[in-house]
Amino acid sequence: MQKRDFIVEDLLSKIYQHQFASGKLPDQRRLAKTYHVSRYTVQAALKALQEIGVITVVQGSGSFVADDLYRKQMIFNSLTRTPYERITSKMLSLVQAPATEEEARIFQVAKRELIWTFERLRIVNYKIEQIEVSKLPVSLFPDLSQQAVESSIQAYVEETGLRISHSISSYSPTVLTRDEERIFQCKRGQPAMAITTRSFSESGRVYEYTTIKAIDYHVTYITPFDRQQFQLRKKSHQ
Numbered sequence: 001m002q003k004r005d006f007i008v009e010d011l012l013s014k015i016y017q018h019q020f021a022s023g024k025l026p027d028q029r030r031l032a033k034t035y036h037v038s039r040y041t042v043q044a045a046l047k048a049l050q051e052i053g054v055i056t057v058v059q060g061s062g063s064f065v066a067d068d069l070y071r072k073q074m075i076f077n078s079l080t081r082t083p084y085e086r087i088t089s090k091m092l093s094l095v096q097a098p099a100t101e102e103e104a105r106i107f108q109v110a111k112r113e114l115i116w117t118f119e120r121l122r123i124v125n126y127k128i129e130q131i132e133v134s135k136l137p138v139s140l141f142p143d144l145s146q147q148a149v150e151s152s153i154q155a156y157v158e159e160t161g162l163r164i165s166h167s168i169s170s171y172s173p174t175v176l177t178r179d180e181e182r183i184f185q186c187k188r189g190q191p192a193m194a195i196t197t198r199s200f201s202e203s204g205r206v207y208e209y210t211t212i213k214a215i216d217y218h219v220t221y222i223t224p225f226d227r228q229q230f231q232l233r234k235k236s237h238q
Contacts, residue, residue, distance in 0.1 A: 003037050007045035009220055010035075015054065015065055019136040025055065025063040051213050091149045096138050105152040106198070107137050114138035118149045121183065122191040122212075128184055129217075153208065170196050174213060184215055193217040 014020065026034070026201045046063055050069045055063045094117060098112040107115070115135050122130035136144060136154070141160060148156040174194035181188060192215050199208040 003035070003041050004044045004048065005218070006056060007031070007037070007042065007186045008048050011045065011049060012054065012220065020065060025065070027062060029211055081172055087131070089150045090121045090123065091146050094118040094149060096144060103135060104136075107177075109137055109199045110137070116141065116144050118144075120149055130212050130214045131183060132210060132212045134208055136208050140207055155163050157201075158209060162205075164205060165195050165200045165202045165204070166205050167199040171197065171219075176215075180213055186215060190215055 003182070008121070011025070015025075020026075025031070025046075028039050028042045028046070035042070044132045044190075046055065046057065050057050050063075053066055057063050069223075072226055094116065095118075096114045096116050099107070099109055099115045101111065103115050104111045104113070107113075109115075114137075115155075116135065116138055117135050119131070119133050121128050123130055138144075140162065141157075144156070154164060172194050174192050176190060176192050177185065178205040180192075181190065184190065192213055195210075195214060196213070197208075197210045198206050201207050
């Protein structure tokens with residue numbers, strides 16, 4: 001783990017535990033001394049925290065914990081840690097076809113109902129980091145376009161009037177195909193992650209099903225300890 005990432009995660013932990021009672025982080029000089037790193041490394045860590053909305057930086061005053069931080073889910077990956085202006089998408093394909101049996105089950109639609117499938121590259125800081133294949137019902141999004149695919153699908157969905165509720169993701173290690181290695185321009189055997197996500201509207205309906213292949217994938221979770229669940233699990237083993 002890079003020094004910057006260690007500092008980011010350690011400060012996240014301290015912030016989540018309310019160790020900065022005043023809401024203000026120590027100054028850069030003190031942080032550099034604490035972590036035995038240069039001020040440049042501290043600045044990079046603070047910038048990362050600022051970009052994901054954990055802290056606000058006031059010139060001449062210091063770094064402060066964001067007011068609404070504890071109402072946010074604290075899960076950060078290579079995309080959520082990067083400002084939108086440094087993330088771009090390139091569409092590779094956009095087609096519609098009758099739903100397969102699996103797609104009909106996922107979206108709870110009739111067989112043969114039309115489903116959009118698009119493939120796009122997610123580019124972070126000018127580097128291809130993800131290959132995404134997403135599916136959406138044509139009945140919900142009849143005018144899905146390349147412009148929507150290459151910008152923000154979430155923004156497009158909400159603009160149609162559908163309200164987004166939540167998503168469920170699963171992660172598993174995977175092996176890249178030859179074509180995927182060529183797209184990523186990586187060597188054979190490159191470690192990669194497969195991320196499958198179902199996105200739900202407030203009505204409870206799945207509106208998008210996504211499969212992502214990602215390289216250099218890094219994700220940070222901060223999970224509160226569920227004491228009640230822990231006690232229940234203990235009892236079940238007694």
